[in-house]
Amino acid sequence: MNKILIANRGEIAVRIIRACKEMNIKTVAVYSEADKDALHTRLADEAICIGPSDSNKSYLNIKNIIEAAYITGADSIHPGFGFLSENSQFAKICKESNIKFIGPTSEVIDLLGNKSNSKEIMKKAGVPVIPGSDGSVKEIKEAILIAEKIGYPVILKASAGGGGKGIRVVNSSDEIENCYNLVKHESKISFNDDEIYIEKYIKNPRHIEIQILADEHGNVVHLGERDCSIQRKHQKLIEETPSTAIDERLRNKMGEAAIKVVKATGYTSCGTVEFLVDSNKNFYFMEMNTRIQVEHPITEMRTGIDIVKEQIKIAAGEKLKFKQRDIEFRGHSIECRVCAENTNQNFLPCPGKITGLNLPGGNGVRIDSAIYDGYTIPPYYDSMIAKIIVYGATRNEAIAKMKRSLEELVIDGIDTNRDFLFDIIRNPDFIRGNFDTSFIDKIL
Ligand code: MV4
Numbered sequence: 001m002n003k004i005l006i007a008n009r010g011e012i013a014v015r016i017i018r019a020c021k022e023m024n025i026k027t028v029a030v031y032s033e034a035d036k037d038a039l040h041t042r043l044a045d046e047a048i049c050i051g052p053s054d055s056n057k058s059y060l061n062i063k064n065i066i067e068a069a070y071i072t073g074a075d076s077i078h079p080g081f082g083f084l085s086e087n088s089q090f091a092k093i094c095k096e097s098n099i100k101f102i103g104p105t106s107e108v109i110d111l112l113g114n115k116s117n118s119k120e121i122m123k124k125a126g127v128p129v130i131p132g133s134d135g136s137v138k139e140i141k142e143a144i145l146i147a148e149k150i151g152y153p154v155i156l157k158a159s160a161g162g163g164g165k166g167i168r169v170v171n172s173s174d175e176i177e178n179c180y181n182l183v184k185h186e187s188k189i190s191f192n193d194d195e196i197y198i199e200k201y202i203k204n205p206r207h208i209e210i211q212i213l214a215d216e217h218g219n220v221v222h223l224g225e226r227d228c229s230i231q232r233k234h235q236k237l238i239e240e241t242p243s244t245a246i247d248e249r250l251r252n253k254m255g256e257a258a259i260k261v262v263k264a265t266g267y268t269s270c271g272t273v274e275f276l277v278d279s280n281k282n283f284y285f286m287e288m289n290t291r292i293q294v295e296h297p298i299t300e301m302r303t304g305i306d307i308v309k310e311q312i313k314i315a316a317g318e319k320l321k322f323k324q325r326d327i328e329f330r331g332h333s334i335e336c337r338v339c340a341e342n343t344n345q346n347f348l349p350c351p352g353k354i355t356g357l358n359l360p361g362g363n364g365v366r367i368d369s370a371i372y373d374g375y376t377i378p379p380y381y382d383s384m385i386a387k388i389i390v391y392g393a394t395r396n397e398a399i400a401k402m403k404r405s406l407e408e409l410v411i412d413g414i415d416t417n418r419d420f421l422f423d424i425i426r427n428p429d430f431i432r433g434n435f436d437t438s439f440i441d442k443i444l
Contacts, residue, residue, distance in 0.1 A: 209289075
């Protein structure tokens, strides 16, 4: 691998460029008209404009991105997260264009993109799944029968969904027909696919995910869990590892289940297996994310493994240089996502010019960001502008580091969620580790 085109923007583009520089790989940034002065555009060895501000015409424009790779002689493309990162068509076109897509194969992305199919595969592979329909439900009568059997409340989900779109909880038989039609309709509109499935609703679960690495030679390792329960409207706000709900025995069991998921699908690259954990510590496979994730740094802090570099080495056909027993889990890491938004106006995004900036630093503090003093945050993209990642020997030390980091943080000129993050970090239930996915709704 000689030259990587980064088909993304913002902090993840910068994160990938940094990994490439340390590996002596040349970098090509692509940027939209709005991102002419963006940090990723400036940091890469070369930068090429791929279209107007609207993502559909630039960061989602497959033709322009492939052309940019040809023009610059890039031999591979890193898709980052969001945008084209889980687009199987894009992975396929890269391959057909003789460009290495840094991620799993197009076929595996498709397989895992269909949530009811992937659930069936996991059930057959011996991975625990939530009781519900075998695959998709074809008609309302079938949905009613299954709901009666497993008992209310149940949840209806779009097979093509994931991450929170196209789901509905059904509390009683009075609601099921209406909900069935609603989810089917929403799925058709959002994903152009009206396949849906049904499962038992688990009240107030924890969202726990396992990071994996899988090379093209059959070697698979897991890098432990991340607790992503602190989220609002399916947007994660704070993530940590280890989880206060997971002990070593459960970590090993969930890690082994995640490796089964990988082996059952022939998955390669880095990836994340999402589980729900109920209040009795039962865990269930939910879905697999076939990309590098926003919260990957906390796992890097706790394991010392650079996940982006490993992802690139795997794409280059290298073998993993460590086995499961070589991986040591040490200390505690927490990430806060800093967003340009007004938390008093229903978290309304708040783009604009940064007129003063102080980013925290010091021992055990890492900032992944693409902002700088004088930078104007464009209104077209995600509102996340920085990630504060702290690392300490214990959870209490990590919390103390996050508190003082948020105190040091100054971003003038725009509204941010800093104070809201601060409220969570100081919350007694958060400090006790006593929370689940309902935490933010409860404090708001
Ligand atoms: C569930 C669930 C409870 N029971 N499935 C939300 C996003 C999508 N990935 C699946 N989701 C859920 N599925 C069953 N059977 C609760 C959620 C859920 C959730 C999951 C993870 C993190 C935050 C969440 C917030 C609300 C609901």
